[in-house]
């Protein structure tokens with residue numbers, strides 16, 4: 118039936134608006150932010166430069182970057198009311214729910230006020246999200262109240278410092294930097310579209326981001342990096358990986374971390390994070406997870422012509438840096454908040470409420486029966 122097909126088609130391939138922020142699957146290596154190719158950004162700039170680019174449409178010069186980083190650094194501390202809320206969230210909560218609550222609560226105590234305060238609110242979220250996540254994590258898991266203000270130069274290093282209690286190595290800080298760049302923006306994906314729909318009602322920026330976090334949480338979107346880790350962690354070696362995958366494919370199960378709604382042959386982010394995963398595996402001195410990941414990639418291409426998306430090799434890379442699996446998707450939030458909020462500003466600048474229609478598939482018009490006749 119036509120109606121079923123439409124619903125099941127997930128609006129695939131339909132243009133739902135305009136953006137000057139990003140192209141997916143169209144130019145260069147397949148992904149650009151404000152005209153810059155992802156492979157060049159990943160090689161040459163910091164995540165903070167990308168965050169600035171998305172917020173202001175141009176890369177910062179040296180003094181703009183220094184000021185921007187100083188502003189972000191100065192906003193890593195958390196108000197005591199927010200810490201109180203975080204301390205009440207149980208250890209078995211999902212960290213994505215913690216970030217969702219943290220973001221929403223920030224909107225209560227530091228509201229955007231009016232749209233002219235958007236940039237201030239965006240910088241605050243970007244600076245505070247790692248602190249929110251790890252204040253809760255360390256309090257609920259280790260029973261410690263950590264100091265969330267650190268002197269680390271980058272958001273990636275700040276995150277690792279709060280997690281491990283010590284400054285990360287140069288290698289780990291560099292991997293985090295690249296990872297945050299790769300995840301920063303991706304056009305009209307589900308969570309960004311959620312943010313834009315919310316923005317189109319002229320809602321506040323914390324509501325837009327809170328909704329986007331909820332969309333990102335699912336395993337078909339951001340949650341795929343955690344699901345990929347759960348898949349590969351039990352694989353003993355490459356042959357075991359092949360056997361497991363063949364069984365899953367035979368049972369028509371989905372393999373998380375593979376396939377993409379827009380890319381059809383490869384995900385340009387994969388080569389970048391795969392190379393870092395290899396470096397980390399060599400440093401770690403145990404290549405099992407890397408080897409099983411490579412075999413998964415081979416099997417999926419051979420059997421289904423499916424390729425790893427950005428999430429698949431992120432799983433092993435994060436694991437090698439000692440990051441607990443349940444913190445994988447929240448890292449995505451720490452990065453994607455830049456893309457979401459850039460889209461919110463873009464939507465506001467040329468807004469019309471997003472309100473599509475549906476094809477009706479329900480019963481014919483009928484009369485309401487009396488309660489004793491139902």
Ligand SMILES: CC(C)(COP(=O)(O)OP(=O)(O)OC[C@H]1O[C@@H](n2cnc3c(N)ncnc32)[C@H](O)[C@@H]1OP(=O)(O)O)[C@@H](O)C(=O)NCCC(=O)NCCS
Pocket residue numbers: 129336337338339341370371372373374375376377378379421423426427428
């Ligand atoms: C990303 C994703 C949601 C895209 O969905 P989509 O656009 O509906 O997928 P496609 O239309 O390309 O799927 C085509 C076929 O490949 C299959 N397929 C797609 N991804 C698959 C996967 N990861 N494992 C097994 N089969 C897969 C689909 O089931 C479908 O098979 P069918 O035609 O027999 O029903 C999907 O590939 C997926 O679920 N991947 C796993 C989750 C993931 O990694 N998400 C992160 C995305 S960045």
